[in-house]
Amino acid sequence: MKHIISVLVENKFGVLSRVSGLFSGRGFNIETISIGPTLDPTVSQMTIVTTGDERILEQILKQLNKLIDVIKVTDFADKEFVEREMCLIKINTPQEHRSEALRIADIFRARVVDSTQKSYTFQVTGDEKKIEAFIELLKPMGIKEVVRTGKVAITRD
Amino acid sequence: MSNKEITGAEIFLECLKKEKVDTLFCYPGGVVLKIFDILYAQKDLRIILPRHEQGGVHMADGYARSTGKVGVALVTSGPGATNVVTALATAYMDSIPLVVFTGQVPTALIGNDAFQEADIVGITRPCTKYNFLVKDVKELAQTIKEAFFIASTGRPGPVLIDLPRDVVTNKAEFHYPEKVKIRSYNPTVEGNKRQIKQAAEAIAAAKRPVAYIGGGVILSNASREILEFAEMTKVPVTHTLMGIGGFPGTHPLSLGMLGMHGTYYANMAIHNSDLIVAIGARFDDRVTGKVEGFAPEAKIIHIDVDPTSIRKNVRVDIPVVGDVKHVMVELNKELRAIKEPWDAIRKSWQKQIDAWREERPLTYEPSDEVIKPQFVIEKLYELTGGDAIIVTDVGQHQMWAAQFFKYDTPRNWLSSGGLGTMGYGFPAAIGAKVARPDKNVFSISGDGSIQMNIQEIATSIENNIPVKVVILNNRFLGMVRQWQELFYGERYSSVDLGSTPDFVKLAEAYGAIGLRATKPEDVVPVLKEGLKAKKTVFMDFVTARYEKVFPMVPAGASINEMIFGEEKKKEEKKLKVVR
Numbered sequence: 001m002k003h004i005i006s007v008l009v010e011n012k013f014g015v016l017s018r019v020s021g022l023f024s025g026r027g028f029n030i031e032t033i034s035i036g037p038t039l040d041p042t043v044s045q046m047t048i049v050t051t052g053d054e055r056i057l058e059q060i061l062k063q064l065n066k067l068i069d070v071i072k073v074t075d076f077a078d079k080e081f082v083e084r085e086m087c088l089i090k091i092n093t094p095q096e097h098r099s100e101a102l103r104i105a106d107i108f109r110a111r112v113v114d115s116t117q118k119s120y121t122f123q124v125t126g127d128e129k130k131i132e133a134f135i136e137l138l139k140p141m142g143i144k145e146v147v148r149t150g151k152v153a154i155t156r157d
Numbered sequence: 158m159s160n161k162e163i164t165g166a167e168i169f170l171e172c173l174k175k176e177k178v179d180t181l182f183c184y185p186g187g188v189v190l191k192i193f194d195i196l197y198a199q200k201d202l203r204i205i206l207p208r209h210e211q212g213g214v215h216m217a218d219g220y221a222r223s224t225g226k227v228g229v230a231l232v233t234s235g236p237g238a239t240n241v242v243t244a245l246a247t248a249y250m251d252s253i254p255l256v257v258f259t260g261q262v263p264t265a266l267i268g269n270d271a272f273q274e275a276d277i278v279g280i281t282r283p284c285t286k287y288n289f290l291v292k293d294v295k296e297l298a299q300t301i302k303e304a305f306f307i308a309s310t311g312r313p314g315p316v317l318i319d320l321p322r323d324v325v326t327n328k329a330e331f332h333y334p335e336k337v338k339i340r341s342y343n344p345t346v347e348g349n350k351r352q353i354k355q356a357a358e359a360i361a362a363a364k365r366p367v368a369y370i371g372g373g374v375i376l377s378n379a380s381r382e383i384l385e386f387a388e389m390t391k392v393p394v395t396h397t398l399m400g401i402g403g404f405p406g407t408h409p410l411s412l413g414m415l416g417m418h419g420t421y422y423a424n425m426a427i428h429n430s431d432l433i434v435a436i437g438a439r440f441d442d443r444v445t446g447k448v449e450g451f452a453p454e455a456k457i458i459h460i461d462v463d464p465t466s467i468r469k470n471v472r473v474d475i476p477v478v479g480d481v482k483h484v485m486v487e488l489n490k491e492l493r494a495i496k497e498p499w500d501a502i503r504k505s506w507q508k509q510i511d512a513w514r515e516e517r518p519l520t521y522e523p524s525d526e527v528i529k530p531q532f533v534i535e536k537l538y539e540l541t542g543g544d545a546i547i548v549t550d551v552g553q554h555q556m557w558a559a560q561f562f563k564y565d566t567p568r569n570w571l572s573s574g575g576l577g578t579m580g581y582g583f584p585a586a587i588g589a590k591v592a593r594p595d596k597n598v599f600s601i602s603g604d605g606s607i608q609m610n611i612q613e614i615a616t617s618i619e620n621n622i623p624v625k626v627v628i629l630n631n632r633f634l635g636m637v638r639q640w641q642e643l644f645y646g647e648r649y650s651s652v653d654l655g656s657t658p659d660f661v662k663l664a665e666a667y668g669a670i671g672l673r674a675t676k677p678e679d680v681v682p683v684l685k686e687g688l689k690a691k692k693t694v695f696m697d698f699v700t701a702r703y704e705k706v707f708p709m710v711p712a713g714a715s716i717n718e719m720i721f722g723e724e725k726k727k728e729e730k731k732l733k734v735v736r
Contacts, residue, residue, distance in 0.1 A: 009341075013290075014278065014290075017279070017282065018282060058468060059465065062464045065464070068286070068287045068339065068341060069341055071341040
């Protein structure tokens, strides 16, 4: 089962490798991980998407809490939350495909962030399903490159 | 202002004094020369120079285990640092508080593949509780304070501090913080009151309870509380290898050790119990055997300071997170209020356990011809009256020392339980003797293990740290051979130590005393002479080659599926030991 975990950590060097080392050392999975600053410059926030049964998830949460540099661990399993991911997609666009590509992009509210004679780069934001659907539709046109941020999530009040 | 500033090396020394460190196990090298220059003149610390960095950190570990204090060591960068990795992993697996300092190349050179550079913070991240790279001399004192705090609180463990050369030579004002608070590190000490009450009720309701105690009891100094608990509730107590001494081994309620080489009655009691009270133990695979077959009818109460230990390997019905001593004080309070007629409700269970005890006591087949290793341990116990610190290596001798010596008090049994580090014993024994010079310290070892850190004889002689080394010499890597005999069709691959050195001559070469026993009647005289020795003595007991450790739970079996040593005896092969 997929889980989203938010982890607040000390903004120190080596913290990422402590977290990723914990996952690799104990055989846990990381599907995506994204890290960024918070309002407090001494604290960073990680969003980790992982898979595992209930027992494994309990261990992941406990082991994360045990790391000295981890300040707070939040499991989103029993919470209302909003999740988003951003994705940049570069596609080949021979003349005959250009308008079709733009039409699809419009449906997904994707924006063109770079455009050349032969290519478009789209920026799309949303949950995983939306991004995957968008990618599927663009595939026949020839995707050159896909870059995804991994999920970020925030609880609803 | 500038005259108040002192070098990082001086700050290092001042910090150790503030932490009341009295012994430093240290090995010099290029980038830590400045520190050794400071150590040259000072009188506050006892400086012990090992002959290998691994030995030095095992010594600090033995010092820590035998006292409960933090063990401290210092080594240089690169190979000095990588040499301590095994010793750190050993301490980490057994939750032993250490602070180990490593030198590092100057900060400007880090990452340049400089001479004797190793990314030791990266290397030791998974085998330390925490580690630091100090980048500025101004942070040094605070870092050392935090390191001692982290090493000694919660579930203890080793902490490494990496000191680049410029941090040691640069100057800063010295200010040692009185207190330390780390916002992201707050171990739970007190147990949850409601959970403790539930545990007490479960203990009162249980018909076939067993207490299963581990190293956490020793680490939290809770053996008195365990004794009170057992004597009040009449719950029999079994211990892990790490829990030895947490409950008196001679007590009528003691079941001895459980698990792979545990007693028949301990394993049967656990397997048939309806309640297991696990205290400072972590359900290691050597204890549980096949997890699916472990104690099928038992409810489990699990008391541990580390929440990750709970429900890691087995289901738990009543978890209590907290320091063992604190929790046991509260639990005993709750139990006193219950006032069951404890004797009466435990009577039939006690009778069943006594029957198991009688059915298969811990035993071995004595011999008049060859020295049985168990016999050596028994005689050692008799001659010392149990008043000694026993330190072991890893293998058959370790199990026999656990089975046939009785430990009534904590911190008199030191052994590498989690990692199973051959070569741990002798240096750890030196560390224990440094910490508790009034005690006889025995390093019980095999002829394989002792050779893994034998160079430390020089350390013990030079520093006048007399350790009594008992070698149970079967010219084999005995435990591996035992597995090969039982499970690999007697194909003895790479276990014959036929060219084992003459330990008597070897000891003498280092200036130690060497003694040898080859016949059963030699055993007591050699032990007696060893006991009298004023300096380090090697007692080489040439033992039965094919002796095996029993009972044994084969890997993958449930703990009630033990095998015993009743099959045909092996013929004693001619001794190959050099005379």
